[in-house]
Amino acid sequence: MSPVKFVVASSNAGKLAEFRDLLGAAGYAFVTQGELGVEDAEETGLTFVENALLKARHAARATGLPALADDSGLCVDALGGAPGLYSARYAGVHGDAQANIAKLLAAMKDVPAAQRTAHFHAVIVLLRHADDPQPVIAEGRWSGLILEAPRGDGGFGYDPVFLDPENNLSAAEFEPAIKNRLSHRGRALAALRQKLADTWL
Numbered sequence: 001m002s003p004v005k006f007v008v009a010s011s012n013a014g015k016l017a018e019f020r021d022l023l024g025a026a027g028y029a030f031v032t033q034g035e036l037g038v039e040d041a042e043e044t045g046l047t048f049v050e051n052a053l054l055k056a057r058h059a060a061r062a063t064g065l066p067a068l069a070d071d072s073g074l075c076v077d078a079l080g081g082a083p084g085l086y087s088a089r090y091a092g093v094h095g096d097a098q099a100n101i102a103k104l105l106a107a108m109k110d111v112p113a114a115q116r117t118a119h120f121h122a123v124i125v126l127l128r129h130a131d132d133p134q135p136v137i138a139e140g141r142w143s144g145l146i147l148e149a150p151r152g153d154g155g156f157g158y159d160p161v162f163l164d165p166e167n168n169l170s171a172a173e174f175e176p177a178i179k180n181r182l183s184h185r186g187r188a189l190a191a192l193r194q195k196l197a198d199t200w201l
């Protein structure tokens, strides 16, 4: 295991568990912003990229460490891409997954099966320092369908209502390692590592 390389600028326990597996398997040690007493950044951006940059810059500034951040969300075609950037606060209270799911299922109540397509989108940013003018940016997508009712008790967030049609499992029904292989976050991190392969990590 390498010495600590960066701070992960997230306070989402589900994401942090995934990063622990993904980065641990690759041999990278990190600290979380919470462990260092860093408060959440304000997510005032209008795109996933902007918000990921804001989070990473905030944590890098506060800690003096390189910082990795994820901004992600669920984009539902029948809802014009909502909840999208606002996935965490869709029902009003930041991070209330049950309320967010309830609002999503209500909005999708009359949408027929063929039109329930959606995708998770993740942007991961690595800043070498707070004023790094060359952020490393990677994206990942996971396409699926919105279920009519929750299935499974793994994962976090919208996982119980997101169906991976190829495996006929909800995101909450996968083993964590399999979700990490298929997911938007897993794909974004793989792309990030590829970009960094010859340079930093």
Ligand SMILES: O=c1nc[nH]c2c1ncn2[C@H]1C[C@H](O)[C@@H](COP(=O)(O)OP(=O)(O)OP(=O)(O)O)O1
Pocket (backbone or CB within 6 Å): 009, 010, 011, 012, 015, 040, 043, 055, 070, 071, 072, 073, 074, 087, 088, 089, 095, 120, 155, 156, 157, 158, 159, 171, 183, 185
């Ligand atoms: O794999 C996923 N499985 C289920 N739901 C997911 C996933 N990935 C993102 N999501 C949802 C959860 C949250 O409602 C929003 C992310 O919002 P986002 O601002 O990026 O994260 P957050 O506020 O929960 O934590 P933080 O900003 O500290 O990293 O999208």
Ligand SMILES: [Mg+2]
Pocket (backbone or CB within 6 Å): 043, 088
């Ligand atoms: Mg957030």
